[in-house]
Amino acid sequence: MGTARSAHSTALNPRGRLPHRLGSVEAWFGKVAGYVSRMTSTTEQLAPVLEVDARLTEIERELDLLLNLTPVNAAEAWTDFERSDFGTAPTLRLRPLEFDPDLVRRDLYNLEIETVEDPALHTLFRAKRDEIARQVTALExxxxxxxxxxxxxxxxxxxxxxxxxxxxxxxxxxxxxxxSQSVTAGAFADAAKTEFARYREVHADFPTAMDVRADVGELMVSFGRLLIPESATFRSDRVEPLLHHEIGTHVVTYQNGAKQPLQLLTIGLPGYDETQEGLAVLAEYLTGGLDPRRLRVLAGRVVAVGRLLEGAGFLDIFESLRTDHSIPTRTAWNITTRVVVGGGNVKDAIYLRGISRILEMLAEGGSLEPLFVGKLALDHIPLVQELLEREVLSPAWVRPRWLDVPGAQERLERLRAGASVIDLYEGEKAA
Structure with missing residues (x-):
């Protein structure tokens, strides 16, 4: 069958964990926390850490991985696909890269990470540098x-x-x-403005950072800015859950990270994506927005990635979702394009994996609070907790609104008693 056509170090392990050779995760991050705490009294000692942190952040911003893997012609591609009676794989065009990969690599490896004396921090920065280098190669x-x-x-x-x-x-x-109930991009943007305003009622300088754009095909947050596809429509009952997912999680953790001394907490510590998306799915569940359709989409994404890894092309994946799993045509299109873009992107499996790991953490008595400090992975929690206790980091500036929606805490307590992703299905809900 056809395939979609597109025009134009040290790896994290499959669960997104940092490589380390310093004993347990807790001991490893404890060393980081102790070192940073000792350094705070000496600006001269802290300078190399902040310099490397700032430069790594700046370089990743330049790459803009998310936007550079988003087709610029999604609406046109769907129209062409529909006209072909779903028989011709679409052409998905990506925007030209606005950076020179070789120059970015030179900047990365010119960073004087060796001036960061503590081996734990040194390893943390090397892991982030290697992750960025892999992003450069992937985009290339x-x-x-x-x-x-x-x-x-x-x-x-x-x-x-x-x-x-x-x-x-x-x-x-x-x-x-x-x-059959939907709203336009303009109506969604109005709802987003209202949501931003709710946060400003508590924090007057919480910014309204959003754009309605013709060159994106999916709702997303890029470096704290909400991007709304101009041609999109949204299910009416999905508007509030999407606002909690995108603004209440992705924007809030970005803004909280921006208040911290380490800028990497805005773009994400190594391997943060899985936890961040899992947290955003949790926000949907706690607010009653993780309905059967949404759960089927998250599961369908995993199945689509699995088919991709088996060698299936666009048409095979698309038809499998429709015929084997009864996923509606437009939804199957959205899932498949996200998975095949660029030559095959496995990222969409992290949503279900991320919420699974968060459920495990909650059942083990873990706290969500450290995850609001910035963009980080579950494996970074021991580090963040230590730094919070030593007042190197500050508690989250903004508390996500979804924690206080009626019924959210009761739902959270049920999850703490032990739950799997299967338990997130609560039966039929009204359309």
Whole structure:
């Protein structure tokens, strides 16, 4: 069958954890915390850390991985695909890169990470530098067979347990009829402005950072800015959950990170994506917005990534979602384009994996609070907790509104008692 066509170090392990050789994770991050705390009294000692941190942040901003993997012609591609009676794989065009990969690599490896004396911090920065280097290579390899391998290095594959959970959800949840209630991009933007205003009622300088754009096909947050696709429509019942997902999680953690001395907390510590998306899915669940349709989409993404890794092309994945799992045509299109873009992107498996790991953490008695300090992974929690206790980092500036929505705390307590992703399905809800 056809495939989609597109025009134009040290790896994290598949679960997004930092490589380390300093004993347990807790001991490793404890060393970092102790070192940073000691340094705070000596500006001269702290300078190399802040310099490397700032430069790594600046370089990743220049790459803009998310935007550079977003098709610029999504609406036109859908129209062409529909006209072909879903028989011709679409051409997905990506924007030209606005940086020279070789110059970015030179900047990366000219960073004097060796001036950071503590081995734990040194390893942290090296891990972030290697992650950025892999992003550079992945972007350079867009529209080639090499891109898939770069995506795997960044996000990991699909473990058998995750694949089974996705299949179970699709089998357990009855197919859902497409919703007839929708709002335009303009109406969604108005709702987003209102949501930003709610945060400003508590924090007057919380910015309204958003754009309605013709060159994005998916709702997203890029470096704290909400980007709304101009041609998109949104299910009416999905507006509030999407606001909690995008603004209440992605924007809030960005703004909280911006208040911290380490700028990496705005763009994300190494391997943060899985936890960040899992936290955003949790926000949907706690506010009652993780409905059967949404759960089927998250499961369908995992199944689509699995098919991709088996060698399936666009048309095979698209048809499998429609015929094997009764996923509506437009939804199957959205899932498939996200997975095949650039040559094969496995990132979409992290949503279900991320919420699975957060559920495990909650059942073990873990706290969500450290995750609001900035963009970080579950494995960074010991470091953040230590730095908070030593007042190197500050508590989160903004508390996500979704924690205080009626019923949210009761739902959270049920999850703390032990739950899997299967338990997130609460039966049928009104369309």
């Amino acid at each position: 390899d867009r529209d080639t067979s090499r891109f898939l391998y770069g995506s795997l290095q960044l996000y990991g594959g699909v473990a058998p347990s995750l694949a089974r959970a996705a299949e179970d959800l699709l089998e357990m949840i009855p197919p859902q009829a497409p919703s």
